[in-house]
Amino acid sequence: MRHAVDGILVVDKPAGISSARVVARVKSILKARKAGHAGTLDPFATGVMVCCIHRATKLSRFFLHSRKTYEAVLRLGRETDTQDLTGTVTAEADPGMIEEKDLQAVFERFQGRQMQSPPAYSALKHRGVPLYKLARQGTAVQKPDREILISELTIEEIALPDVRFTVTCSAGTYVRTLAADIGRALGCGGHLAALRRTASGHFTLAKAVPLDRVAELTDAGRIENRMIPMAEALTGMAGHAADKPLTQKIMYGNTITVRDLPPPKTDGGYVKVLDRDGNLLAVLHHAKGRERYDYCGNFALNPA
Numbered sequence: 001m002r003h004a005v006d007g008i009l010v011v012d013k014p015a016g017i018s019s020a021r022v023v024a025r026v027k028s029i030l031k032a033r034k035a036g037h038a039g040t041l042d043p044f045a046t047g048v049m050v051c052c053i054h055r056a057t058k059l060s061r062f063f064l065h066s067r068k069t070y071e072a073v074l075r076l077g078r079e080t081d082t083q084d085l086t087g088t089v090t091a092e093a094d095p096g097m098i099e100e101k102d103l104q105a106v107f108e109r110f111q112g113r114q115m116q117s118p119p120a121y122s123a124l125k126h127r128g129v130p131l132y133k134l135a136r137q138g139t140a141v142q143k144p145d146r147e148i149l150i151s152e153l154t155i156e157e158i159a160l161p162d163v164r165f166t167v168t169c170s171a172g173t174y175v176r177t178l179a180a181d182i183g184r185a186l187g188c189g190g191h192l193a194a195l196r197r198t199a200s201g202h203f204t205l206a207k208a209v210p211l212d213r214v215a216e217l218t219d220a221g222r223i224e225n226r227m228i229p230m231a232e233a234l235t236g237m238a239g240h241a242a243d244k245p246l247t248q249k250i251m252y253g254n255t256i257t258v259r260d261l262p263p264p265k266t267d268g269g270y271v272k273v274l275d276r277d278g279n280l281l282a283v284l285h286h287a288k289g290r291e292r293y294d295y296c297g298n299f300a301l302n303p304a
Contacts, residue, residue, distance in 0.1 A: 006055040006299070007227035012208035013041055013049045013197075022211060026051050029215045030223070038063035039171065039200055044086055047197035048208055056230050058297035059283070062237070062270075066201025067151065069168045073194040074179040076161040076186065083119050083176040084192040095161050095188040103155060103163060106185045110178060111153045115145040119177050148173040162193065202235050203228075230299065231272055231280040238264035238271045242281055246273070250282045251300040256293040258286070270296065 009030075013022050019040040027035035036057045038050040047070070052060045076095035080087030152168040167175060176192035183190020198205050209217065209226050217223040231239070242250065246260050250273060261284070264271040269286040271293075281300045284293040 005053065005224055005227060007053055007224075007229055008056055008059075008203070008233045009051045009053055009214070009223075009227055010203045010208040011049045011051050011214065012205060012210045013046055014211055015044055015046050017211075018043050019049060022049055023051060025211065026053075026214055029218050036060050038066075039068070041197060042084065042086075042176070042195065044084060045195040045197065047195075048200045048203055048205055049197075050200050050203050053227070055297075055299055056233070058299075059230060059233065061296075062234060062283075063201055063203075065171045066203075067149075067168060067170055068173070068197060068201075069152075069166065069199040070175050071156075071164070071166050071194075071196045071198055072175050072179065072192060074163045074165065074182060074190050075193040076163065076183055076190040077188050078161075078191060079180065079183065079189040080191045082191075083174075083180040085194075087191070091189050093188040095186070095190075098160065098186060098188075100155075100158060102186070103158060106182055107153055107155055107165070109185065110182060111150050113147060113149050116148045116174065116177055116181075117145045119174055146172065150178070161190075166198075168199075229279070231274055231278060234272050234280075234283070237283075238266045240264075240271050240273050242273050242275060247275060247281060247300070250298060253295070253298055256284060256295075257291050258293075261293065263288075275300075 009026060011022060011026060013019070019037055023035050023037050030053060032053050034054055034057045036052050038052060038060045041047065041049060050063050076098070077093055078089055079091040081090050149170040150167060150173070152166070154166050155163060156166055157164040167178065169175070175195055179190055179192040207228070214223065217226060240261060246256070249256060249260060261271065261273070263269070263286045269288065271284050271286070273281045273284060275281050282298045283296040285296050286293050
């Protein structure tokens with residue numbers, strides 16, 4: 001019996017498991033042909049993982065670049081090669097009695113747009129090989145700095161050597177690198193001791209299902225109640241209710257032009273086309289000045 005439906009399942013990832021393993025477990029439990037995620041978490045990290053099920057895997061591109069929010073713990077006085085608690089200690093220094101005003105001043109320096117150097121231990125690839133594999137082989141590769149945005153960075157609690165903070169940042173930001181950089185700026189070094197993602201775009205922990213409950217809810221026939229429909233997941237994208245002629249064209253994969261569908265007024269040129277029940281028929285893209293749309297995903301059932 002196939003349990004899987006098209007949609008988004010927000011999973012509360014536990015510590016000690018890779019993102020790939022989470023997706024594989026969800027895929028197996030739901031008996032889904034396809035499953036993917038919209039942003040990895042390190043094995044030691046917990047929290048929001050956006051899992052795209054079955055045909056919803058075509059939508060992951062629209063969630064990958066969403067900003068993320070985390071709760072984190074910076075442990076001062078000890079640097080590691082991975083910049084987190086899983087690594088080998090590379091340097092130690094007494095953090096002393098750092099005053100709150102000094103911590104606040106350094107944290108303020110790391111807000112806004114800035115350049116960040118991706119860590120050598122990361123899933124980024126060099127000539128097709130993940131950087132963490134190269135680093136473990138003793139041939140660490142340093143990728144060029146890239147621009148990130150730290151839109152919010154707040155100290156929540158100081159209990160030296162630990163500093164608990166929250167951060168909202170652009171996709172692609174390494175919070176462990178942020179922690180290591182703050183520790184270095186304070187003069188004593190530091191590493192990331194804990195990380196929990198509380199939001200990925202508009203997907204939050206309030207919508208998340210603990211991984212160990214996915215099987216239970218599936219067996220009870222209640223997992224579909226926790227799945228977010230594809231149309232609903234595309235919050236903020238312009239929507240259009242299709243009439244019968246447009247529906248027929250999409251069902252057969254025919255070319256859609258501006259005569260069939262007026263160009264969306266929102267930035268980006270994307271539009272989600274819905275049937276009369278509000279289900280997602282297709283995601284289309286219109287490039288300014290063009291007559292036709294490009295299909296980014298056709299979800300209509302093609303009649304036999």
